[in-house]
Amino acid sequence: MTKYSLNILMVVSVILLLGxxxxxxxxxxxxxxxxxxxxxxxxxTSLNLVNGNMGEFTCGHAAFMCVGAYISSxxxxxxxxxxxxxxxxxxxxxxxxxxIILLIGGFVAALSSLLVSVPSFKxxxxxxxxxxxxxNYMIISAIENMDFIGGSRGFQGxxxxxxxxxxxxxxxxxxxxxxxxxxxxxWVIRRFINSTYGKGVNAICQxxxxxxxxxxxxxxxxxxxxxxxxxLAGCAGGLYAHIIGYVNPQSFNILKSxxxxxxxxxxxxxxxxxxxxxxxxxxxxxxxxxxxxxxDGLLSPITLVFPDWEPSAGVIKWxxxxxxxxxxxxxxxxxxxxxxxxxxxxxxxxxxxxFK
Amino acid sequence: xxxxxTQPASAPILEIRGLTQQFGGLRAVSxxxxxxxxxxxxxxxxxxxxxxxTIFNLTSGFYQPSEGEILVLGENTAGKKPHQVTSMGVARxxxxxxxxxxxxxxxxxxxxxxxxxxxxxxxxxxxxxHYKQREREVETKxxxxxxxxxxxxxxxxxxxxxPYGTQRKLEIxxxxxxxxxxxxxxxPAAGLNSADAKELIRLIRWIHGHFNVTIWMIEHHMDVxxxxxxxxxxxxxxxxxxxxxxxxxxxHPAVIAAYLGDENI
Numbered sequence: 001m002t003k004y005s006l007n008i009l010m011v012v013s014v015i016l017l018l019g020x021x022x023x024x025x026x027x028x029x030x031x032x033x034x035x036x037x038x039x040x041x042x043x044x045t046s047l048n049l050v051n052g053n054m055g056e057f058t059c060g061h062a063a064f065m066c067v068g069a070y071i072s073s074x075x076x077x078x079x080x081x082x083x084x085x086x087x088x089x090x091x092x093x094x095x096x097x098x099x100i101i102l103l104i105g106g107f108v109a110a111l112s113s114l115l116v117s118v119p120s121f122k123x124x125x126x127x128x129x130x131x132x133x134x135x136n137y138m139i140i141s142a143i144e145n146m147d148f149i150g151g152s153r154g155f156q157g158x159x160x161x162x163x164x165x166x167x168x169x170x171x172x173x174x175x176x177x178x179x180x181x182x183x184x185x186x187w188v189i190r191r192f193i194n195s196t197y198g199k200g201v202n203a204i205c206q207x208x209x210x211x212x213x214x215x216x217x218x219x220x221x222x223x224x225x226x227x228x229x230x231x232l233a234g235c236a237g238g239l240y241a242h243i244i245g246y247v248n249p250q251s252f253n254i255l256k257s258x259x260x261x262x263x264x265x266x267x268x269x270x271x272x273x274x275x276x277x278x279x280x281x282x283x284x285x286x287x288x289x290x291x292x293x294x295x296d297g298l299l300s301p302i303t304l305v306f307p308d309w310e311p312s313a314g315v316i317k318w319x320x321x322x323x324x325x326x327x328x329x330x331x332x333x334x335x336x337x338x339x340x341x342x343x344x345x346x347x348x349x350x351x352x353x354x355f356k
Numbered sequence: 357x358x359x360x361x362t363q364p365a366s367a368p369i370l371e372i373r374g375l376t377q378q379f380g381g382l383r384a385v386s387x388x389x390x391x392x393x394x395x396x397x398x399x400x401x402x403x404x405x406x407x408x409x410t411i412f413n414l415t416s417g418f419y420q421p422s423e424g425e426i427l428v429l430g431e432n433t434a435g436k437k438p439h440q441v442t443s444m445g446v447a448r449x450x451x452x453x454x455x456x457x458x459x460x461x462x463x464x465x466x467x468x469x470x471x472x473x474x475x476x477x478x479x480x481x482x483x484x485x486h487y488k489q490r491e492r493e494v495e496t497k498x499x500x501x502x503x504x505x506x507x508x509x510x511x512x513x514x515x516x517x518x519p520y521g522t523q524r525k526l527e528i529x530x531x532x533x534x535x536x537x538x539x540x541x542x543x544p545a546a547g548l549n550s551a552d553a554k555e556l557i558r559l560i561r562w563i564h565g566h567f568n569v570t571i572w573m574i575e576h577h578m579d580v581x582x583x584x585x586x587x588x589x590x591x592x593x594x595x596x597x598x599x600x601x602x603x604x605x606x607x608h609p610a611v612i613a614a615y616l617g618d619e620n621i
Contacts, residue, residue: 195480197470217439
């Protein structure tokens with residue numbers, strides 16, 4: 001029973017979520033937040049694989065999201081859209097082709113991670129951080145200069161694919177895909193990192209010299225680890241593009257990378273459950289702080305003294321969230337979970353579920 | 357890549373010919389030669405900074421030699437990365453213990469078999485039959501090894517919580533987990549008191565017989581060397597200054613001069 005309890009719980013909650021979305025029990029806004037949470041979980045858990053488990057410091061994760069988003073958007077417009085002429089594939093095949101398109105986007109993003117992983121053979125820490133930022137800029141600038149996919153004006157037309165799905169069955173399709181890809185992400189990472197093969201990643205983090213001497217092919221493991229992380233981020237990008245229906249290179253800039261990093265550090269380095277929890281908290285917080293009423297309430301002592309000042313939520317949000325990070329780093333530098341999993345922090349939970 | 361030369365019955369496990377290592381203008385090792393035959397236990401001593409650890413680093417593939425060649429079972433290690441050299445059958449320990457401190461003792465032992473896992477990413481993600489079988493084998497082997505080393509009670513502990521002597525023992529166990537033919541021990545008795553050192557002598561002798569490995573060790577405790585080694589090489593400033601049985605070496609004038617200084621100074 002304990003072996004399947006978590007799976008059952010997840011399936012039930014997914015069916016509940018999809019059902020509520022389908023019968024309009026939750027409105028579009030809540031659905032949007034739920035999907036953003038799913039995408040952020042994919043981003044934080046995949047970055048956690050590199051920054052947490054492998055102990056490398058990269059801060060250009062949005063670059064891979066960008067590659068995945070553009071590749072899958074262009075493919076989906078080719079296959080089902082009318083922007084580049086007639087659709088290549090019949091609209092009926094969309095349910096099979098769409099996940100394949102997302103996976104292709106992820107695969108190309110994984111290949112693009114070689115731009116970071118090959119330099120990581122010889123550099124690490126701050127130097128690798130600089131390389132990863134450079135790669136982030138390279139990819140954004142390259143796409144900005146590709147006029148055939150819109151350049152800096154952005155690219156759209158992916159909604160055709162989503163409409164094609166809705167034509168087949170009128171349901172919350174994007175929610176379904178986000179949830180399934182999110183589970184796939186967590187599942188892949190968990191299984192990889194728990195195998196003796198994947199523990200080579202932790203060995204590199206803790207002592208790279210010892211890992212190399214004790215027969216771990218460190219370069220190969222680094223490439224594989226970067227590819228998994230980038231590939232999953234690419235899938236997240238593809239989903240993001242299809243939810244919004246529009247992509248712009250600037251939405252994958254260093255700010256987006258920083259968001260992913262904040263989630264990893266908030267959750268605790270190397271903790272999968274920490275990355276998930278912090279992605280949920282962080283996304284919720286972003287949404288809560290969008291409310292002008294809450295910001296006004298929080299800042300009422302200041303606005304009482306300076307009545308002329310009218311703080312806008314959109315700006316103050318970006319004061320509050322970094323401040324939160326400062327406070328967390330000051331009082332709990334290891335993050336919410338440290339490098340432990342939920343079942344290590346609350347050993348009693350082990351009775352109720354097993355997650356391998 | 358088998359070499360064309362035919363192997364005699366007691367072909368050397370390790371053969372080093374004319375090994376020279378140059379760090380910029382510094383000659384850390386010059387013209388070093390050694391031949392290790394199966395079942396031997398050989399020592400390497402010398403004053404601080406003589407180049408002993410450099411020789412080990414060269415042998416384990418960590419540095420590429422400036423000149424000379426290193427043959428493991430007749431195969432040249434030139435251009436090989438350390439993990440490839442390890443998979444050829446050379447395992448080593450470190451002067452300062454380098455265990456993976458945030459991983460359980462069992463995982464430390466398991467990971468040394470990384471090169472012979474024989475499955476890749478997709479097997480791990482889909483938990484294929486092959487993966488499950490290999491994982492079971494690796495775990496069984498690791499637990500057996502912990503059992504014979506008397507470390508099975510610590511299997512789930514983190515290495516950093518173990519006493520120093522036990523960490524040394526664990527590092528040797530980890531090296532043996534990769535099933536080496538040749539074990540390089542870099543100052544295994546460093547930081548041990550004399551009781552622990554005696555225990556270590558017993559352990560090394562037992563490993564030598566039980567695992568059927570050839571051992572090459574660096575050590576400063578002369579009593580450990582005298583007890584264990586059949587042959588000792590002495591180097592100073594990268595040059596070989598003496599070679600022979602422990603007794604010959606102990607009374608060799610060059611060795612005394614290297615350790616205690618020249619009386620003419």
